[in-house]
Amino acid sequence: MERLPRGRHGLSPEFVARNQRERLIAGLTAVLYEVGYQRTTVSLIGQRASVSKSDFYKHFESKDDCFYAAYDVAIDRIRERVNSACAKHEAAEWGPRVRDGIVALLTLLEAEPPLAKLALVEGLRAGRGIYDRYQAAVESFVPPLQAGAPEAPGGGPVPEATGEAVVGGIASLLGRRVLAGDTEHLRELRPDVLRFALTPYLGAAEAGRIISAG
Amino acid sequence: MKPTRPELPREFVAVHKRRRMIDAMAALCADQGYEATKIADIVRRAGVARKTLYDNFDGKEDLFLAAFDATVTEAMQAVESACEDTGGAWPQRIESGMAAFLRFVAEHPAAARMCLVEAMSATPAASARYDGALRQFVELLKQNTPAEADLPGTIEETLVGGVAWILNQQIRRGETERAADLLSELSEFVLSPYQHVADQQFGTARRK
Numbered sequence: 001m002e003r004l005p006r007g008r009h010g011l012s013p014e015f016v017a018r019n020q021r022e023r024l025i026a027g028l029t030a031v032l033y034e035v036g037y038q039r040t041t042v043s044l045i046g047q048r049a050s051v052s053k054s055d056f057y058k059h060f061e062s063k064d065d066c067f068y069a070a071y072d073v074a075i076d077r078i079r080e081r082v083n084s085a086c087a088k089h090e091a092a093e094w095g096p097r098v099r100d101g102i103v104a105l106l107t108l109l110e111a112e113p114p115l116a117k118l119a120l121v122e123g124l125r126a127g128r129g130i131y132d133r134y135q136a137a138v139e140s141f142v143p144p145l146q147a148g149a150p151e152a153p154g155g156g157p158v159p160e161a162t163g164e165a166v167v168g169g170i171a172s173l174l175g176r177r178v179l180a181g182d183t184e185h186l187r188e189l190r191p192d193v194l195r196f197a198l199t200p201y202l203g204a205a206e207a208g209r210i211i212s213a214g
Numbered sequence: 215m216k217p218t219r220p221e222l223p224r225e226f227v228a229v230h231k232r233r234r235m236i237d238a239m240a241a242l243c244a245d246q247g248y249e250a251t252k253i254a255d256i257v258r259r260a261g262v263a264r265k266t267l268y269d270n271f272d273g274k275e276d277l278f279l280a281a282f283d284a285t286v287t288e289a290m291q292a293v294e295s296a297c298e299d300t301g302g303a304w305p306q307r308i309e310s311g312m313a314a315f316l317r318f319v320a321e322h323p324a325a326a327r328m329c330l331v332e333a334m335s336a337t338p339a340a341s342a343r344y345d346g347a348l349r350q351f352v353e354l355l356k357q358n359t360p361a362e363a364d365l366p367g368t369i370e371e372t373l374v375g376g377v378a379w380i381l382n383q384q385i386r387r388g389e390t391e392r393a394a395d396l397l398s399e400l401s402e403f404v405l406s407p408y409q410h411v412a413d414q415q416f417g418t419a420r421r422k
Contacts, residue, residue: 124334124335124341125335125338125341126335127249127335128247128249131334131335135383135386138379152402153406153409154409159398159399159402159403160399161380161396161399161400161403162399162402162403162406164376164379164380164383165373165376165377165379165380165400165403166376167379168375168376168378168379168380168382168383169372169373169374169375169376169377169379170372170375171375171379172348172371172372172374172375172376172378172379173368173371173372173375176345176348176371176375179345189368191366192366192367192368192369192372193368193372195365195366195369195407196366196368196369196372196373196407199406199407199409200402200403200406200407203409203410204407204409204410205410
C-alpha cells in the first residue's frame with residue numbers, strides 16, 4: 001500500500017488515521033503470510049505498513065487486536081465477493097447461484113494467497129479469540145447456502161446438518177490445501193467442491209448438469 | 215502376617231500411570247483448554263509425581279500428542295470393527311461405522327473435545343496430527359465406498375471434513391453426549407454422493 005506524503009500534506013487527521021489502520025491490516029496480512037502467526041510481531045507489521053510502533057498502538061491494543069481486525073476484514077471481503085457472485089441469479093435458481101458463489105470463492109482465494117492463509121489457516125492457530133471468529137465465519141456461509149435450497153433428491157427436506165457439513169467440509173478441504181502450499185491450484189478444485197456441495201441437494205445427475213453448464 | 219496390598223506387576227502400574235496422565239490431559243483440556251493446562255495441574259489430577267510425567271513424556275505437548283494418538287487409535291478400532299462386523303453392503307457398513315464413531319464421541323466427551331476441538335489449534339504439531347487423523351478416516355471411508363461412483367478424488371476428504379466440523383460444533387455447544395442423535399442426518403449426508411450407485415445396485419429410489 002502507498003504511504004502518505006510526509007510533512008504538510010493537508011490531509012485530515014481522520015483520513016490519515018483510517019489510512020494507517022488499513023495499512024496496518026494489510027501489513028499484518030502480508031507479514032503473517034510470510035512468517036506465520038508466532039513470528040509475526042508489532043515491529044514487523046509496523047515496518048511493512050510504514051507506521052511507527054507508537055502509531056500502531058493508537059489503532060490496536062496488541063498484535064492480536066490487529067489480527068482480529070484483519071480477520072474480520074478478510075472474511076467481509078470473501079463474503080462480499082461470494083454474495084455478489086450469487087446475487088446475479090434469481091433466488092429460484094439455487095444450483096447456479098451456489099455454483100457461482102463457490103467459483104467466486106475459489107477464484108478470490110487463489111488470487112490472494114495471503115488472504116487465503118489468514119482466513120483458512122492462521123484463523124485456527126492463534127488461540128481462542130480467533131478460533132471463535134473462524135467458527136463464526138464458517139457458520140455465516142450456512143444461511144446463504146440453505147436459502148432457497150430445494151428438497152432432497154428423494155423427497156423431503158435436506159437434513160439440517162447438511163448445510164453445516166457442506167460449508168465445514170469445504171473449509172476443511174481448502175484449509176488443508178492452503179496449508180500444504182497449494183493455494184495457486186485452488187481453482188482446479190472447482191468440479192470437486194461443486195460436486196460435493198450440490199449433490200446432497202440435487203442428486204448426482206442434476207448436480208452434474210449444473211456443474212458443466214457454468 | 216502384615217496385611218499389605220498385593221503388589222501389582224511393575225509394568226501394569228506403569229501402563230496404568232501413563233493412562234492416568236493421558237486421561238488427565240484430556241479432562242483438563244476439556245475444562246480449560248490446552249493453553250491454560252499446566253504440568254502441575256496434570257500431575258495433580260493424575261496423582262503421579264512430576265518426575266513420572268517427565269520419565270514418560272518430553273513435556274506437555276508430547277503428552278497431548280500421545281493422548282491424541284491413543285484416542286484416535288481407539289476410535290479408529292471401534293469404527294473399523296463396526297464396519298466389518300456388519301457384514302452388509304457398503305451403505306450399511308458406512309452407517310454402522312458412523313454409529314460407532316458417534317457412540318465413541320458420546321462416551322468419551324473429554325477425549326472427543328481434545329481431538330475434535332483443541333487439536334485443531336493447540337500447536338502446529340497437534341494440527342498436523344489432526345490432519346493425519348482426518349486422512350486415516352478418509353482412507354477408511356474410501357475402502358467402504360463404491361468405486362464405480364465416478365466422483366472427484368477429494369469427495370471423501372470433504373465428507374470427512376464436514377462430519378468433523380459438525381461434531382466440532384456439537385461439542386462446542388456442549389451437546390457431546392447427544393452425538394448419537396446426529397446418526398441419521400450424518401449417514402444421509404455421507405451417503406448422498408453415492409446415492410445413484412445405491413439406486414443402481416439395490417434399486418432403491420431412496421435409502422429410507
